[in-house]
Amino acid sequence: MLNQPITQKINDLNVCVIIPTYNNQHTLKRVVDGVLGFTNNIIIINDGSSDTTAQILENYPEIQQIHFPENKGKGFALRRGFEHAISLGYEFALTIDSDGQHFPNDIPSFINDLEVHPTKELLIIGARNMKQEGVPGKSSFGNKFSNFWFWFETGIKLTDTQSGFRLYPLNVLKNLKFYTTKFEFEIEVIVKSAWKDVDVKNIPIQVLYDETERVSHFRPFQDFTRISILNFWLVFLTLIYYKPRQLFRNIKKKGFKRFFIEDFLGSSDSPKKKALSVALGVFIGFSPLWGLHTVLAIALSIFLKLNKTITFAFSNVSLPPFIPFIIYASLELGQIIFQEPISYSVTDLMDNFEVFKHLKTYIVGSFALAILGAILFGVVAYFFFSIIKKKKGVLQHD
Incomplete structure (x- = not known):
């Protein structure tokens, strides 16, 4: 049964939920059913899964689905999901991972924050408690590393820049150019949004790391290398373009x-x-x-x-x-x-x-x-x- 007050807000604000998934057969159904408790505005991107994902999704014919014949990467899946959401007329997209670490019950927190924001040019990232028991050490380190470079590149301090539970302003994203297709896309998109003066902020969310169910597709060496290359490029752009532009804008404004x-x-x-x-x-x-x-x-x-x-x-x-x-x-x-x-x-x-x-x-x-x-x-x-x-x-x- 739908949570009618939140469902109504989701419809009024023109929000959809995008669920990218790749070989998460053990948790996918639970995540989809949890989201359906708040809205039917769902787009699922099956990123070339080789398990029973396709069979599970056959039970949800009422949901918008996109199936890739082979794995393209999370960034590519999200970008395709954003394009489809924009084509359907949605103004905001809430993304949630299908590996079970996120709780759909946190959706109202995103919607309520969006509702009261004055300009609606807002990008919200769900902040996980990285100190809680069960959080992998590599995840905690990677998050601190990402937080530092995001601050350097934008001047904005966040406690979590890697969480995949987010709300994006599609009217901003449709005018941006993106080049990455893997996990590093989630860094590229928040940095470029911040450079467009979008209000990027954290809100606290719950998180569950159940190693018996969760399947992580993050490859430490390959993906960390990709992220490092992206940050090198973003830092370069920050120093030769973004920071000088901020200075001249401030002078022009005042x-x-x-x-x-x-x-x-x-x-x-x-x-x-x-x-x-x-x-x-x-x-x-x-x-x-x-x-x-x-x-x-x-x-x-x-x-x-x-x-x-x-x-x-x-x-x-x-x-x-x-x-x-x-x-x-x-x-x-x-x-x-x-x-x-x-x-x-x-x-x-x-x-x-x-x-x-x-x-x-x-x-x-x-x-x-x-x-x-x-x-x-x-x-x-x-x-x-x-x-x-x-x-x-x-x-x-x-």
Whole structure:
């Protein structure tokens, strides 16, 4: 019998439930029957199962079913399920694994959270209690690993990024491009959704790990390698695209003056932390690592827990109009260090690439300039931010 209040909400919100399954003959029926207690809006993706899955599903002719002749991978199954749900006009898809670890009784928690969300641009991940008895150690470690990279890539802290019990906004997903087809898809989809300003959050759910019934198809070496490759690519995109885009969006939204006051000067960071952020940005900007300045500025500011906005801003001391002066100063310092005078003109540097004939002198001089610039700018910034903080304190006191 259907849970009428939740069933009505599911219909009103235009939600379907997608169940991908592969060789879970011992638990599939229990999961399907549990979901049927809340809704008939179900799409089952049989991902090339070789057990009795097809025979079990023959008993549910009223349910939408897609059968693959061979195993394609969980990501591929989910993507096909999303496409089918969109074609049927659904706006949200709730996914639940068929291995028995999830409890369909948690469906109302997802629906109630969706109902009260103001914009409905929401992606919910059911958070398992990874400390409870019976949770495999490799699952707990893998989840912590995934949580860290998701935070690095999006700035959002979650307690569980690997749970397959989720609610997706299909109107967002239909405009995204995906490239993965295995378990790593569940990482790709939440990162790209977060980049589209979707509210990604956890809600607590129950979990059952019954080794006598549960069949896991996760292959530690192959799938962990795939996930690592995906995260490497997502981190790269984060550093060269997502983080800079966030910064420029913030500036555009607030206006430069407000941004400068609130995010640059009005930060709660101490003058010391801000000054170190300036020093790091200048060091990177003057360094000879051309093409990597933005990536290094954001990555190192995150790693060193400095102010990312300030570091990124000052790494741009190497904007194109300043490049000839930076190269010139680097070569001059290099000559002083090596005590080897060289002859060149500005035309030689810019047109004839004379700098490459004196690469050692340039690189050493460049790092020397980076160190001196970092110290100088850092000291000046420290006194500047200290004065601003004192003035701000006086104004607040008055």
